[in-house]
Amino acid sequence: MKIDVRTIGDAKILDCSGKITLGEGTMSIRNTVRDLLNSGSKKIILNLAEIKYIDSAGIGELVSTYTTVVNNEGRLKLLNLTNKTHQLLTITKLLTVFDTFDNEKAALESF
Amino acid sequence: MNDSFTIMCTGLNPSEESCASTHLSQSGHQVILSKNFAEAREKMEAQRVDMVYFQASESDRALDTIKEIGRLYPSLPVIVVCEQAPESFILETWRAGAADILISPVTTQSLEASFQRGLNKLLSYKSEQKDQPSARLFYLDESGQECRVTIKPPRLSIGRLSDNDLVIGPMGVSRRHAEVIVQDDEYLLHDVGSKMGTYLNGEKIKRAKLKNGDRIQLGGTQGTSLTFHTGDLLQTLISSSNEKIDTGLSLYEYKEIGHLFATFRALSSCPVLDELLAMVVDTAIELTGAERGFIMLKEKNGELIIRCARNNNKKPLDEACFQTSQRVPQEVFKTGRPVVIKDLDLGEESETHDHTRQLGLRSISCVPLRYLTVRDSAHTSTVVRTETIGVLYIDSSSFGARMSSTRIDALETLASEASIAIYNAWLYKISQDKRKIDEQLALAREIQQALLPEPTRDLEYVRACSQNLPCYDIGGDYFDYFNLENGNFGFALGDVAGKGMPAAILASLIQGMFAAQNFCDISLPSIMVNVNRNLVPRGTGNRFVTFFLGIVDPDGNCNYINAGHNPPFLLSRDGSMKELTAGGMVLGIMADAEYEMGTIMMQPDDHLVLFSDGVTEALNTSGEEFGLGRLVDLLRANAQATAPEILSRLHEAVLSFSANTPQHDDITMMVLGYRESRR
Secondary structure, eight states, X not given: OEEEEEEETXXXXXXXXXXXXXXXXXXXXXHHHHHHHHTTXXXXXXXXXXXXXXXXXXXXXXXXHHXXXXXXXXXXXXXXXXXXXXXXXXXXXXXXXXXEESSHHHHHHTO | OOOOOEEEEESOXXXXXXXXXXXXXXXXXXXXXXXXXXXXXXXXXXXXXXXXXXXXXXXXXXXXXXXXXXXXOTTOOEEEEESSOOHHHHHHHHHTTOSEEEESSOOHHHHHHHHHHHHHHHHHHHHSOTTSOOEEEEEXXXXXXXXXXXXXXXXXXXXXXXXXXXXXXXXXXXXXXXXXXXXXXXXXXXXXXXXXXXXXXXXXXXXXXXXXXXXXXESSTTXXXXXXXXXXXXXXXXXXXXXXXXXXXXXXXXXXXXXXXXXXXXXXXXOOHHHHHHHHHHHHHHHHTOXXXXXXXEOTTSOEEEEEEEETTSOBOOGGGOOXXXXXXXXXXXXXXOEEESOTTXXXXXXXXXXXXXXXXXXXXXXXXXXXXXXXXXXXXXXXXXXXXXXXXXXXXXXXXXXXXXXXXXXXXXXXXXXXXXHHHHHHHHHHHHHXXXXXXXXXXHHHHHHSOOSEEEOSSEEEEEEEEOSSSSOSEEEEEEEOTTSOEEEEEEEESSOHHXXXXXXXXXXXXXHTSOTTTSOHHHHXXXXXXXXXXXXXXXXXXXXXXXXXXXXXXXXXXXXXXXXXXXXXXXXXXXXXXXXXXXXXXXXXXXXXXXXXXXXXXXXXXXEOHHHHXXXXXXXXXXXXXHHHHHHHHTXXXXXXXXXXXXXXXXXXXXXTSOOOSOEEEEEEEESOOOO
């Protein structure tokens, strides 16, 4: 799990790559997002294009990240879901919770 | 160390004998039993023996026998087993040449510790000639591990070439660099024409006499460093007390040595780490007349942590009094060499230990706790690696008047004995802790399995059968059946994200919450909303639950809610299939989640197949998932089978697919048949 943070305007894009599973990488998304929120960024995009594997605990982590952002008056968008992520969000019926996009421009404009 | 030794047990009581022979043979050694020394001797004529366990009592001629063994077989370690006996008898036994003394009843820990001591004696005999005082060089190898090499007469050669007795490789060391010559009980360091020179305690030398504790450096004062040590510490202590006993050993000294032996004896039979540490510290304080004592042990992260702190009244110290010198223990831990500072107000030490002096400390002794492991017998000498596991530190605000060199030796001896015991206690504790956890897990597994219903429920119009295979002992999947008062049948399958203990606790909570619901009078969506609302504020973090709940009535009407669970299949006799998706999101995430109810009509011989993601995500050896495709094909092929048949075929298919790969998630499946035509 690796996260690179890019700044575009007042939005932060987190390019995530690797695995999001229980105990692996899950803390780093939450911590990175929390740091960004604390430093005043309210518009956050998770780019999941390079996520090789995600399990149900990883989905849970996306949800708690979402909750953290909303509770801090921020907004979270998901960008470039892989098939597996999309499938898991569909089964768990959590897809409706998130704003999802498959191009960066649209995600940025949605704020 | 995997070598196998032959061990003779002579005259042991039946219980001791069975304990010793069981433990030793389990450790891979050959055990020979004999009733008495005469029989033992006969057997030893025929077969080489490496060690003897010998039962002695105060009343018999045990001491003579021990001496006799020592005379006949000088290199044979004798471990004496005896009943509780006065200190004087123990001391006499020791003097007679026992390698260790075990007090009955013998335990596997005390056996192991005594075996180690016997082995050390055996190895030191093997590497030294009899009657020759042993001297050793300590040094760090390339990996930074401390090693020691025994100096055998007539000389020990040191250099880079592989035919040296001690081969040391780094820069600055010549191919033939130096040698230690043994001459009339003296050790001479001799530079044999090295390029960069040989240094003794910082001074370049050509030839010089070595004293205990001297530092040798090869190729400059920054070069490879070796430390010279003479004498087996315990032997030194005994021989010095032997000399005195003729002229009358003072009561104090007699007691001191007796005390040390008593501690050694107790150490080997004390498997409880905390008690053992306290015993070591108390003895150290008593030996040296210090005021406080500490044992610091290396933690997993490599840091030194105070594990035991005692005062001279044999009481634990307040945490407020924990201030110690930081420098000294760290230095001793790093270098593995003891440090004794007799008076901080005097001499060159004064300035470097300013901070320590401000703590009001005047004298400090600190010795490393080291565990010896015999690795290999490179060249002609036995190389022993040591691992520093911590330090024994004592200090005092008075002058170090009682710090005679004998006492420092005694302290080092105590430390080395303590290290073996601490190491054994550690292993023992780890195995005990592991056993406790295993027991708890086994209990938890029993309870979790007991919470599940019998896997098969057979009613007049419906038959359900399930299978739950946790990934570990316990898991986060569960299933449940409800026979409702109105004659309907309820069934549920839940999957908590994650696995193992944390998931299991949450699964039990959810199972309890659902079991307490009134399914007859309250609508399924209300029940779901209710459980979800109760679950969210319990802060289970990212551990949500996917859940499927259904109720079927005798007419085949089936209402259900799918809360984010892999959709179950309705499998008809003709092989057609339908996914059950109506419901809402997973439980435990959003307090305001809403749920809609789905309804299907079941026909006779229809089956409902429920499964957790452990089924579809089971992996084979090439990392491929079992997947929905295989599941659908299998169900279609078995559309006319009965519920138990479908379940067992699915189970077999998943097992054979994932054969030879470890299960990585909990697996649960349920097959429910409506009005099956039984063949």
